[in-house]
Amino acid sequence: MTTIVEQPFTDTLLFQELSDNERDRLVSIAKVRKLGPRQYLFHQHSPADSLYTIGDGALMVERSSSRGQRQILAFIFAGNFVGFTHNDFFEYSVKSLNDVNAMEYPRLEFLALCDEIPQLKKNIDRITSNVMLRLFDQLFALGQKKSHERVCFLLQQLADRQAGNALSFELIMTRQDIADYLGLTLETVSRAFSRLQKDEIIKVSMAHQLEILAPDKLKELAFSS
């Protein structure tokens, strides 16, 4: 259970700088939650009774309209924290991409701990701030970038967040998931991959194994800075 703490993941570390005792108190109110691929951790509009940390696996935060349109608001990975809201109901669903090991914290008990452990509250605030900054980036991408730039934007994010800066990693989401994250269609995403491959910026094997051949060009296209 404490493997969550040990993992060398980038941001959203809920446990950062907590004492052993404080961590134990968090662990004591948690229970394990396991998910297979393509299962929901929780649904949009359901009561926001729990919060979660991800120990293993990857998920996506999605919002759907009754017309069947879907926007993916974020991808989340091991070490991340999800489900914190001021509302009584969730504004989004969270769905797994692969096998997931999560810890579930009852909301009221968690909030009580937040009041008692100032550092925990600080960690929440820092995570919230990071999430917000990422939303700004995504908004800029959807508003200003062309399709292949948006794909580069996502690949850069995945390289940083999922793969820990590796140049080779697995694309665990489908083309449709990527499309719904970037505000495109799956065909457009597929064409963007083909184009980036032709330009020798990336290499895709078996549709889901990705290799970054030209990291500088990728960044250039991702941030059009």
Add this chain to the structure above:
Amino acid sequence: MTTIVEQPFTDTLLFQELSDNERDRLVSIAKVRKLGPRQYLFHQHSPADSLYTIGDGALMVERSSSRGQRQILAFIFAGNFVGFTHNDFFEYSVKSLNDVNAMEYPRLEFLALCDEIPQLKKNIDRITSNVMLRLFDQLFALGQKKSHERVCFLLQQLADRQAGNALSFELIMTRQDIADYLGLTLETVSRAFSRLQKDEIIKVSMAHQLEILAPDKLKELAFSS
């Protein structure tokens, strides 16, 4: 100065449920900041040394790339609070749309007050949460909606937030501003207005006076729920 407190504005009320004494402490560290139209409250990448509440007027939160692309992240109005960040530098600029009366709070002193006044911290958290929810909506709009639906989305927001649910109000921003908020071009925005006017959903006078003729249809298009 205390008019800020009294104004009946919707959300992001920094002063909500504070005692008179606590409000006075906030006011005591604040100083007045006045802006003419199209002036910057602060710039992207400048040191985040202050926070602000808006007493009067309207502004936009914008992020620009060195390529000259601009994404407007939000419009903000009287009663709103802006500039809160965990970074040492601002991730965005804030620029006025008309004459603005703001209050400026030195960041360190403000943060100290947050530690001393739990309700103030709670207000910040609530505001942050509202901002996040609005970012979700905007992301959905940019990712999933067509141009005229995005324009409806903005008009609905303005009717709610700027005009206090009125059916008639002034469009204080330019077509270019609207375009940069919605990820479109000014021409597309203009065409969307013409189309909505032809469909008798809105009426535009002198390019900046707006009247909502069919509120239900507007909502329908805005939320395509």
Add this chain to the structure above:
DNA sequence: CGATGCTTTGAATCTCGTCAAGATGTGTGG
């Protein structure tokens, strides 16, 4: 090995962006 689900590619269509002109609105000075 065939069935299924996902991905790629092609062709037609459509929406939106670009470029350009003209209209409307605003502000200034005579």
Add this chain to the structure above:
DNA sequence: CCACACATCTTGACGAGATTCAAAGCATCG
């Protein structure tokens, strides 16, 4: 108060980029 200049907005014609529809190619899994 009018006339002129400058900003902004509207509209049209065209082209680029994205979506849609359709078919074919690949993996995966029983």
